[in-house]
Amino acid sequence: MKRRSESSNGEPEATKRKKDEGKEGGVRCGMEFYDRSCEELAVAMLGCVLVCRDEDGEECRGEIVEVEAYLGGEDRAAHSFNGRRSAANEAMFMPPGTAYVYSIYGVHSCFNVSSRGEGAAVLVRALCPLEGVDIMRGRRGRRRRDKELCNGPGKLCQAMAVSKQHNKVDMVTSTTLWMEMGSSLPNEVIKKSPRIGINSAGPEWAAAQLRFFIDTPFISKKSS
DNA sequence: CGTCTGATTGTCT
């Protein structure tokens, strides 16, 4: 796996540092990035970098290597199935680029980004840790290996300190949670599979190829 | 390495 931030893959650092208010890191994804269909956004997010800044101003970064599309409407696996709205899933209906963070099994959080489309959102399932790795290890457990820090939707929220406080945050303008552009990936590195953990959604939607990932050691599960 | 199971609680019915 190539680390993009440290050392060279041939790309001059200066080209990545643009108007992004003088911070380190890459170019922030804007509204035009998020404003597209759920599946398109899901694929586009692969290779991008998720950034979360905590109360102490510490920033953690991880490259997105695994996502799932939840289409809303007809998609029985989506929380927003059939227009179902509630206090908890409201963010899925908000403008593209809105963070949707919900809690699952009581203790864990999962992080999504809303896309174009009613109730559509992209779940982020795994990251390759890039910056702030030591901070992540502090949150996840000192003994964890790098590839066990962010290889699951609940794990990456814990490592990056993404919480329900970030629910409904606008990632285009937020100072605590946002995404940065990645270099465009060759089509052949993007793999597909059925989504994980949605077995009660009925066979059609359970089989739909709506999980997209880059086959690295950092994904949550191997291809099925 | 892989598969299996118990834990645990926010959220909706």
Add this chain to the structure above:
DNA sequence: GACAATCAGACGG
């Protein structure tokens, strides 16, 4: 009161 877009640890090969 039941369920859930999960996790860690145990156990077997």
